[in-house]
Amino acid sequence: MKTFSFLTLLGSLLLLTACQPSGSEKADPTPETAETPIEITENAFVVDGAWARVGMQGGMSAAYFTIANGLGEDDVLVGASSSVAEATEVHETYDAGEGMMGMRERTSLPIAANSVTEFKQGGLHVMFLRLTEELAEGDEVQFTLQFEKAGEISVTAPVRMR
Amino acid sequence: MILFQRTRQGARRNERSTQDTSRHQHTGQHPVQLSVMWVMLATLFLSSCIQEPTESFRDLSVTLTDHRGQTVTFPDDYLGSPMMIGYVYTNCPDICSLITANVNQIEGLVRDSNPELADPSSENQPSYIIMTFDPARDTPEQMAKYAASFNMADEPFHFLTGDSTAIQTVMERMRVRTSVSYDTVSASGERVYFLSHSDKIYLLDEDASLVYEYGGSMTTPTMMAEDLSNEL
Numbered sequence: 001m002k003t004f005s006f007l008t009l010l011g012s013l014l015l016l017t018a019c020q021p022s023g024s025e026k027a028d029p030t031p032e033t034a035e036t037p038i039e040i041t042e043n044a045f046v047v048d049g050a051w052a053r054v055g056m057q058g059g060m061s062a063a064y065f066t067i068a069n070g071l072g073e074d075d076v077l078v079g080a081s082s083s084v085a086e087a088t089e090v091h092e093t094y095d096a097g098e099g100m101m102g103m104r105e106r107t108s109l110p111i112a113a114n115s116v117t118e119f120k121q122g123g124l125h126v127m128f129l130r131l132t133e134e135l136a137e138g139d140e141v142q143f144t145l146q147f148e149k150a151g152e153i154s155v156t157a158p159v160r161m162r
Numbered sequence: 163m164i165l166f167q168r169t170r171q172g173a174r175r176n177e178r179s180t181q182d183t184s185r186h187q188h189t190g191q192h193p194v195q196l197s198v199m200w201v202m203l204a205t206l207f208l209s210s211c212i213q214e215p216t217e218s219f220r221d222l223s224v225t226l227t228d229h230r231g232q233t234v235t236f237p238d239d240y241l242g243s244p245m246m247i248g249y250v251y252t253n254c255p256d257i258c259s260l261i262t263a264n265v266n267q268i269e270g271l272v273r274d275s276n277p278e279l280a281d282p283s284s285e286n287q288p289s290y291i292i293m294t295f296d297p298a299r300d301t302p303e304q305m306a307k308y309a310a311s312f313n314m315a316d317e318p319f320h321f322l323t324g325d326s327t328a329i330q331t332v333m334e335r336m337r338v339r340t341s342v343s344y345d346t347v348s349a350s351g352e353r354v355y356f357l358s359h360s361d362k363i364y365l366l367d368e369d370a371s372l373v374y375e376y377g378g379s380m381t382t383p384t385m386m387a388e389d390l391s392n393e394l
Binding site for chain 1: 252253254255256257259260263264266267307308310311312313339341343344346348349350352354356358359360361362377379380
């Protein structure tokens with residue numbers, strides 16, 4: 001019985017190993033974008049590491065950054081504005097199930113005390129709807145984030161492909 | 163999430179299975195008992211890994227238009243070298259831009275590791291295709307602007323659109339699904355809508371058979387470039 005159990009176990013392991021889609025567990029040796037982790041600075045509310053995606057005039061673009069709230073009190077991101085697009089909104093890409101990705105607006109995003117909130121590709125982003133000008137690599141975009149407590153924070157983001 | 167980044171098709175799955183079996187040949191049990199067990203195991207093993215027929219898109223032969231305004235037949239015009247295909251719509255700022263940027267980066271990585279591909283017209287040059295699932299808005303002119311904004315207007319990049327029936331035919335076969343997720347009116351009074359959509363990049367071989375299906379925005383270009391180089 002022991003042999004059988006052993007072989008069954010071995011067999012099961014083999015089956016698991018063999019039938020997994022190859023590469024599904026393959027870890028990337030080096031992250032594609034090695035970003036310096038943002039640290040929370042006590043008594044400071046910092047928006048850092050901003051960049052925006054290239055986009056064509058009349059098209060869409062998005063900005064990504066990190067918010068480090070070291071103020072010791074919760075805040076809320078209530079909006080964004082810019083002069084490069086007809087509308088500037090806070091959006092979030094989310095998993096809509098069955099392999100589908102969707103996007104929704106976040107009109108009120110809690111920013112907890114002593115937390116770091118990352119706006120990154122495939123997640124939270126400030127979205128520029130219908131760009132009034134082309135955003136090309138090397139350009140800079142200025143936009144403003146509106147927080148309930150921290151007030152308005154101006155951000156300058158270099159334009160990149162990724 | 164990593165588990166769903168890439169799905170391997172057909173033949174290669176079995177190649178790997180064979181290698182895995184060879185690592186477990188000596189267990190020190192009674193030979194007869196062992197043989198029986200191994201036959202059972204092998205049967206189980208093979209039946210669970212039974213090879214799915216390789217999915218081919220060769221028969222699609224659909225007429226599309228590229229961002230240069232040329233009428234093309236997909237996949238016919240691209241046969242003979244592998245194809246890396248990203249599915250996007252140009253009004254999508256986040257995921258699709260990432261998919262497009264990924265395809266761009268894959269091209270650079272593959273070229274770096276295969277110096278003969280520095281010539282865009284090289285015989286083995288893969289086709290890097292960005293195909294829209296929003297043909298109503300993504301005209302060839304729109305695709306050209308989109309390609310230019312990513313510095314991908316030249317060979318070996320191909321941004322494809324077509325009439326809605328043709329695109330629907332392709333997307334159904336490629337299992338790329340969409341639904342309107344967000345509908346608003348812009349300051350200038352124009353309707354702006356967004357789509358929920360499948361997040362995919364496909365690697366097809368030179369005969370337009372599916373090699374890999376990736377989570378388009380979730381898989382690193384390094385991995386996809388490696389797979390494409392292996393097809394060359």
